[in-house]
Amino acid sequence: MERTSLVTTSYISKVFGTGDTEMVALSGLDLDVHHGEFLSLLGPSGCGKSTALNIMGGLLTPSAGEISFDGRPLTEPSRDIGMMFQQAVMFPWRTTLQNVLLPVEVFGENKKEYIPKARELLGMVGIDEFENSYPWQLSGGMQQRAALCRVLLSDPKLLLLDEPFGALDEFTRESMNQELLRLQAYSGSTAVLVTHNINEAVFMSDRVAVMSARPGRLVGILDVPFDRPRTPDLQTTPEFVQLVAEARRMLELA
Numbered sequence: 001m002e003r004t005s006l007v008t009t010s011y012i013s014k015v016f017g018t019g020d021t022e023m024v025a026l027s028g029l030d031l032d033v034h035h036g037e038f039l040s041l042l043g044p045s046g047c048g049k050s051t052a053l054n055i056m057g058g059l060l061t062p063s064a065g066e067i068s069f070d071g072r073p074l075t076e077p078s079r080d081i082g083m084m085f086q087q088a089v090m091f092p093w094r095t096t097l098q099n100v101l102l103p104v105e106v107f108g109e110n111k112k113e114y115i116p117k118a119r120e121l122l123g124m125v126g127i128d129e130f131e132n133s134y135p136w137q138l139s140g141g142m143q144q145r146a147a148l149c150r151v152l153l154s155d156p157k158l159l160l161l162d163e164p165f166g167a168l169d170e171f172t173r174e175s176m177n178q179e180l181l182r183l184q185a186y187s188g189s190t191a192v193l194v195t196h197n198i199n200e201a202v203f204m205s206d207r208v209a210v211m212s213a214r215p216g217r218l219v220g221i222l223d224v225p226f227d228r229p230r231t232p233d234l235q236t237t238p239e240f241v242q243l244v245a246e247a248r249r250m251l252e253l254a
């Protein structure tokens with residue numbers, strides 16, 4: 001894998017509020033996200049993972065430090081950065097296909113040109129039969145599948161995933177994670193996943209960035225050497241269990 005960086009955060013901090021309400025959410029986060037890798041941000045609840053991700057998406061400005069994306073300072077959201085959150089934002093009056101095509105419409109591009117790709121992506125996640133259904137006719141997992149198709153439609157260089165399947169049951173979550181890995185490999189995009197699930201972080205990632213409790217700072221980076229594609233039985237191997245234990249130790253020592 002190429003080791004050049006798509007995202008570089010140089011000692012970024014984020015402070016919310018002022019005076020008595022001032023709260024340091026992130027403290028001096030120094031992190032490189034390499035081209036093509038799958039990196040997880042792992043840390044306890046409230047340690048600033050989402051804040052870091054929102055800064056990488058250009059949605060928040062750091063209070064101190066610098067962030068660059070694709071060799072340039074990042075100051076605003078970019079079409080090359082796709083974001084996905086725990087709740088799929090699906091417009092109830094639009095069909096699945098229309099929801100997937102929404103960003104293309106918003107950016108004033110020719111929707112028709114993107115229809116074959118949208119259908120291909122819907123087929124890859126197994127919901128092509130539902131392209132004319134409305135969100136209320138889909139399960140939560142199907143809605144997140146559609147949201148994944150939407151974010152991949154414009155081939156973002158960077159995928160930012162904030163616990164995208166956190167609201168789903170364990171079984172659906174596992175199969176969605178598999179879909180995500182398959183589609184990330186297919187699209188060749190770089191991915192950053194926020195999670196507080198150690199197992200999930202190790203299973204999904206090439207590297208796990210372990211963060212301390214608030215104010216979040218980087219405790220260390222764990223390399224995950226397992227081959228891809230990965231299958232769920234990897235999680236029962238001694239090597240996997242050992243890496244999970246190591247990540248847990250890093251979290252406990254933080």
Ligand SMILES: Nc1ncnc2c1ncn2[C@@H]1O[C@H](COP(=O)(O)OP(=O)(O)OP(=O)(O)O)[C@@H](O)[C@H]1O
Pocket residue numbers: 016017023025043044045046047048049050051052196214
């Ligand atoms: N817009 C905001 N205004 C004020 N405080 C905020 C804001 N966004 C986040 N915070 C605070 O910053 C801290 C870090 O929040 P953040 O959501 O980044 O953590 P997290 O690690 O993603 O948490 P979780 O895993 O529970 O989602 C929290 O204490 C949160 O309350």
